[in-house]
Every structure is written in structure tokens, then in C-alpha cells.
Amino acid sequence: MNVQIVEVGPRDGLQNEKELLPAQVKIQLIDKLVAAGLKRVEATSFVNPRWIPQLADAEEVLQGINRPEDVRFSALVPNVRGMERARASGLTEIALFMSASETHNVKNINKSMEETFPVLREVAREALALGMRVRGYVSTVFGCPYEGAVPIDNSRRVTDELLEMGAFEISLGDTIGVATPKQVREVLAAMLRDVPTERLAGHFHDTRGTGMANVAAALDMGLRTFDSSIGGLGGCPYAPGAAGNISTEDLVYLLQGIGYETGVDLNRLVEAGAYIQEQLGRELSSKVLKAELASKRAG
Structure with a gap:
């Protein structure tokens, strides 16, 4: 049994x-x-550098990386201008993003949900016309920092709209890391009434320590694609000090341990985690990374 991993550390x-x-x-x-x-890597973002200065070097990064033919690289884009920059950088896949809660959408991209749909439709139309693949992100599916619980119908509507725009896959995001396995099963049961499992991905954060349990619940519901971040890089501006995305090392360890094929070499993955941890000068949250590095020091 195979599971696809979408590495989002370089961006998210x-x-x-x-x-x-x-x-x-x-x-x-x-x-x-x-x-x-790793065969799917979200390498950067073409959001305005004033909003995200950490990724202002998107073109330089994409120009410098090795690009094997069997690896799909993508970037997050907010509008047609971002899509054009991605295309000029040689990318063939982009990701669009939108929140399932009105307040978070306004805070995040300064537009209401109704104002966002036409923008995304235009980007998707232009990208598909150029032969690019479009992935969709739905944020705050499992909870909003401003509104609390988010109605499942909100997530279903955004997902349906993105699929109608031509997105090949929708990543359902637990943006602030509040989901529990019970909630994951309930949300996926509702989503899967209309959407096949191969069109959905799980995007979990480990803010409250439930990230891997949520992956296990999603696996039980049939999902076979998950986003993760090397070392557990990331976080959320609405949950200060919280852990970030689920760690790619932890995810690979879990999946391999229960019999799924990922195509990822865990030892080399740990080397990548150790590298970025050293560059940042602080310990990252990945439990497997900590354990492997401690074992090497002890040995």
C-alpha cells in the first residue's frame, strides 16, 4: 500500500x-x-514579498534546485500575477488557498469568501490553459482561531468550488491544530459522500499533540496523501509558540511502521532535518529527529 507525502516545509x-x-x-x-x-515538494510561495519576506527569493530558489523529472515541485500563489511568476520559474503546478471560515479568510487574505472565489477562478482558468496542475488548500477545516467550530458545510462548499475550478486535489487543513481523531472521521465522512478519497489530502498540525493520531484516523477513512514538514517546521501565527506541521520524519516512521510504502529513505530524511535544524540554530519539534540524533550522539 502506497501513501504520497507532500513536503511543505520549504514553504509552509x-x-x-x-x-x-x-x-x-x-x-x-x-x-x-x-x-x-520525496516526490512532491512545495518549494516556495509567490505571495507578495511584503506579506511573506521569508520567501521573497522564490525565483532564486527555483532556479538553483535540482529538478529530477520524477519530482513534482509546486508553489503557493494568491493571484494571476503570482501564477505568472510561478510559470516563468518553470513550475507546472501551483496551489491555491482559501479558508473555510469567513473571519480567518478576511484576516489572512483581506477578502471575504465571496470575494475570494472569483480571484481563484481566474487563477485556475489561466493556469489550466497553460497546462499547469492546480492544487487547492482549505484552511481552518477543523477550527478557526476567531470563530471556533467551523461548519462542515463551509468546508464542503469551498472544496466543491475548488474542484469545479479544476483542482486535481484538495488538502484539508487543521490550521491551528485543534482536530481530534473523532472529528477527523466525522469531517471526512461528510466530505467523502461527494468527493472520492484520491481527491483529498490531509494537512495536520501538531499544536496539541494529536497530529499523528489524526493521520491514523484519516488513513482509516481511506486518505492516502498527507502534507508534512521536515523537522516539524512551521507553526501558526494564531497559536504562538505552538508546534508546527506534522513532521515528515515522524510521518514516515509511522507509515513505514504500519506497513505503508512511502518511497522515502528515513535516514536521509533525518539528515535533511538535522541540516535545517543546524541552519536555524534551534531544536525542531520532530520526535524522530530528536531520537535519531540522540542515538547517534550516544553511539
């Missing part, structure tokens, strides 16, 4: 770091992730 992880890393460090990180066997 690093965009939350206070420190601005040199482009060469990001290039080396991505190359190490690819060398570990």
Missing part, C-alpha cells in the same frame, strides 16, 4: 520562521529532501 514551514534564511540554504534543503526520496 519556513514562512513562519522569524529568521530570513539565505536562498542557498533553502536550495540545499530542497535538494536533500529530494535525495531522501
Whole structure:
């Protein structure tokens, strides 16, 4: 049984770091992730650099990385201008994002949900016309920092809209890390009434320590694609000090331990985690990374 991993550390992880890393460090990180066997990597973002200065070097990074033919690289884009920059950088896949809660959408991209749909439709139309693949993110599916519980119908509507726009896959995000396995099963049961499992991915954060349990619940419901971040990089501006995305090392360890094939070399993945941890100068949250590095020191 195979599970696809979408590595989002270079984008979703690093965009939350206070420190601005040199482009060469990001290039080396991505190359190490690819060398570990990851086949899908979200490398950067083409959001306005004023909003996310950590990723202002998107073109330089994409120009510098190795690009094996069997690896799919993507970038997050907010509008047609971002999509055009991604295309000019040689990407063939982009990701669109939108919240399932009105307040979070306004805070995050300064637009209401109704104002966001036409923008995304235009981007998707232009991208598909150029032969690009479009992935969709739905944020705050399992809870909003402003509104609390988010109605499942909100997530279903955004998902349906993105699929109608031509997105090949929708990543359902636990943006602030509040989901529990019971909730994951309930949300997926509702979503899967209309959407096949192969069109959905899980995007969990480990803010409250339930990230891997939520992956297990999603696996039980049939999902076979998960986003994760090397070292557990990331976080959420609405949950200060919280752990970030689920760690790629932890995810691979779990999946391999219960019999799923990932195509990822865990030893080389740990090397990538150790590299970015050293560059950031602080310990990352990945439990497998901590355990493996401690074992090596002891040995």
C-alpha cells in the first residue's frame, strides 16, 4: 500500500520562521529532501514579498534546485500575477488557498469568501490553459482561531468550488491544530459522500499533540496523501509558540511502521532535518529527529 507525502516545509514551514534564511540554504534543503526520496515538494510561495519576506527569493530558489523529472515541485500563489511568476520559474503546478471560515479568510487574505472565489477562478482558468496542475488548500477545516467550530458545510462548499475550478486535489487543513481523531472521521465522512478519497489530502498540525493520531484516523477513512514538514517546521501565527506541521520524519516512521510504502529513505530524511535544524540554530519539534540524533550522539 502506497501513501504520497507532500513536503511543505520549504514553504509552509519556513514562512513562519522569524529568521530570513539565505536562498542557498533553502536550495540545499530542497535538494536533500529530494535525495531522501520525496516526490512532491512545495518549494516556495509567490505571495507578495511584503506579506511573506521569508520567501521573497522564490525565483532564486527555483532556479538553483535540482529538478529530477520524477519530482513534482509546486508553489503557493494568491493571484494571476503570482501564477505568472510561478510559470516563468518553470513550475507546472501551483496551489491555491482559501479558508473555510469567513473571519480567518478576511484576516489572512483581506477578502471575504465571496470575494475570494472569483480571484481563484481566474487563477485556475489561466493556469489550466497553460497546462499547469492546480492544487487547492482549505484552511481552518477543523477550527478557526476567531470563530471556533467551523461548519462542515463551509468546508464542503469551498472544496466543491475548488474542484469545479479544476483542482486535481484538495488538502484539508487543521490550521491551528485543534482536530481530534473523532472529528477527523466525522469531517471526512461528510466530505467523502461527494468527493472520492484520491481527491483529498490531509494537512495536520501538531499544536496539541494529536497530529499523528489524526493521520491514523484519516488513513482509516481511506486518505492516502498527507502534507508534512521536515523537522516539524512551521507553526501558526494564531497559536504562538505552538508546534508546527506534522513532521515528515515522524510521518514516515509511522507509515513505514504500519506497513505503508512511502518511497522515502528515513535516514536521509533525518539528515535533511538535522541540516535545517543546524541552519536555524534551534531544536525542531520532530520526535524522530530528536531520537535519531540522540542515538547517534550516544553511539
